[in-house]
Amino acid sequence: MDLFEYGAQKVAEASRPLADRMRPRNLKEFMGQKHVVEEGALIRHAIEQDRIFSMILWGPPGCGKTTLARIFAGETSCHFVHFSAVLSGIKEIRSVIEDAKNQQKLYHKRTVLFVDEIHRFNKAQQDAFLHHVESGLITLIGATTENPSFEVIPPLMSRCRVITLKALSSDDIAAIIESAIKDKERGLGNIDLNIDEDALSHLVRIADGDARAALNNLEVAASLVVSGSDPPPKGKTVQITLQDIEHALEKKALLYDKSGEEHYNLISAFHKSLRGSDPDAAVYWLGRMLSAGEDPFYIARRMVRFASEDVGNADPDALGVALSAMEAFRFLGPPEGELALAQAAVYLATSPKSNSIYSAYGNVKEAIKTSGALPVPFHIRNAPTGLMRELGYGKEYKYAHDYEDAYIPQDYLPEKLEGRTYYVPTDRGFEKTIKQRLDRWRSLKKREKSAKEGED
Numbered sequence: 358m359d360l361f362e363y364g365a366q367k368v369a370e371a372s373r374p375l376a377d378r379m380r381p382r383n384l385k386e387f388m389g390q391k392h393v394v395e396e397g398a399l400i401r402h403a404i405e406q407d408r409i410f411s412m413i414l415w416g417p418p419g420c421g422k423t424t425l426a427r428i429f430a431g432e433t434s435c436h437f438v439h440f441s442a443v444l445s446g447i448k449e450i451r452s453v454i455e456d457a458k459n460q461q462k463l464y465h466k467r468t469v470l471f472v473d474e475i476h477r478f479n480k481a482q483q484d485a486f487l488h489h490v491e492s493g494l495i496t497l498i499g500a501t502t503e504n505p506s507f508e509v510i511p512p513l514m515s516r517c518r519v520i521t522l523k524a525l526s527s528d529d530i531a532a533i534i535e536s537a538i539k540d541k542e543r544g545l546g547n548i549d550l551n552i553d554e555d556a557l558s559h560l561v562r563i564a565d566g567d568a569r570a571a572l573n574n575l576e577v578a579a580s581l582v583v584s585g586s587d588p589p590p591k592g593k594t595v596q597i598t599l600q601d602i603e604h605a606l607e608k609k610a611l612l613y614d615k616s617g618e619e620h621y622n623l624i625s626a627f628h629k630s631l632r633g634s635d636p637d638a639a640v641y642w643l644g645r646m647l648s649a650g651e652d653p654f655y656i657a658r659r660m661v662r663f664a665s666e667d668v669g670n671a672d673p674d675a676l677g678v679a680l681s682a683m684e685a686f687r688f689l690g691p692p693e694g695e696l697a698l699a700q701a702a703v704y705l706a707t708s709p710k711s712n713s714i715y716s717a718y719g720n721v722k723e724a725i726k727t728s729g730a731l732p733v734p735f736h737i738r739n740a741p742t743g744l745m746r747e748l749g750y751g752k753e754y755k756y757a758h759d760y761e762d763a764y765i766p767q768d769y770l771p772e773k774l775e776g777r778t779y780y781v782p783t784d785r786g787f788e789k790t791i792k793q794r795l796d797r798w799r800s801l802k803k804r805e806k807s808a809k810e811g812e813d
């Protein structure tokens with residue numbers, strides 16, 4: 358490399374975003390996700406033994422999915438291909454497969470294909486990988502923020518291990534920020550920055566477990582602080598304060614202590630006031646959070662969750678009210694949109710309450726965890742082909758609309774779970790009506806079962 362090329366490389370390196378420059382190069386630099394990267398854990402073992410397997414990395418933004426894939430590439434002997442589901446299609450997939458065949462034939466190398474945002478691939482695109490993943494020509498690593506159970510086709514899912522990653526902890530994010538401030542090679546170490554504790558706490562909180570967001574915000578704040586010192590001071594520490602962070606990000610810090618406890622205290626008080634049916638307290642805590650600079654959409658999201666978790670079918674309109682309030686705020690913005698949030702808070706607080714949906718779904722998840730993927734009963738399977746009908750798919754299914762009140766006793770759960778009850782409505786609000794319906798239907802089903810057992 359000549360002097361010109363070296364200089365160009367340095368300029369290109371400096372122009373890369375801080376989050377990209379500080380991306381961990383190996384497991385030693387990697388922060389968080391100890392359940393998969395610590396000594397003896399699955400990912401570490403796969404890297405150390407150079408035995409990469411097909412997997413789907415599922416986790417929120419900025420938790421390390423792409424970074425882990427790049428570490429696979431750097432620390433194993435495989436041929437690594439980075440593929441974007443947003444920018445690529447079937448043509449590019451075929452090209453990758455041909456390249457993989459050449460790598461295997463000429464260099465005896467395995468090809469590891471990293472597909473970023475794999476949930477954006479349609480069924481046909483995912484099908485194109487299937488045979489080659491099954492044959493071992495390609496080891497697939499997919500990354501997604503969406504639940505792969507819904508976004509990745511079952512045949513591909515069955516050939517991949519799902520690795521669930523978590524949002525990074527506050528301690529992890531703080532360590533990442535401090536490392537970037539000190540790192541002279543790739544970070545901001547040459548500027549001699551120092552950050553106040555409350556400024557660091559604010560950066561950590563608004564990052565919300567996203568390392569990329571934390572580093573991007575730090576870079577913006579540092580850039581403004583340094584450019585504000587004209588010329589930048591030599592041999593003098595540049596201090597980043599909470600006010601600098603607020604100014605740089607145009608996001609006021611909440612009135613909370615350095616640990617961020619007050620932030621959680623306020624949202625807890627708001628949630629419990631809604632649950633306790635106290636509209637006065639609910640509106641008060643809503644106002645406290647908004648005046649402190651809390652993200653209105655964070656509050657709106659909590660109300661949407663509350664509508665399903667604590668109101669549920671006792672008032673089915675509650676979810677629509679919460680979603681409408683969020684959309685109204687998006688349309689109007691502050692301060693007018695804050696009234697929509699207040700309206701939703703009062704509505705939720707004064708609604709009848711039920712956590713039956715929350716309890717039912719929790720019980721269902723536990724049942725799935727315990728019993729695994731039980732087969733769908735044959736009588737409620739779809740039978741679009743003659744062969745499937747011959748195999749018994751859809752046989753003896755009773756079409757509800759052919760019967761009185763569009764109801765006929767019939768089992769819909771897997772055989773192993775027959776008779777289980779997960780949803781138990783209350784006598785409050787609209788759930789009282791639902792309970793009356795279910796009591797009648799369940800009674801009919803019980804009577805039908807007793808009659809059938811008598812015949813046997």
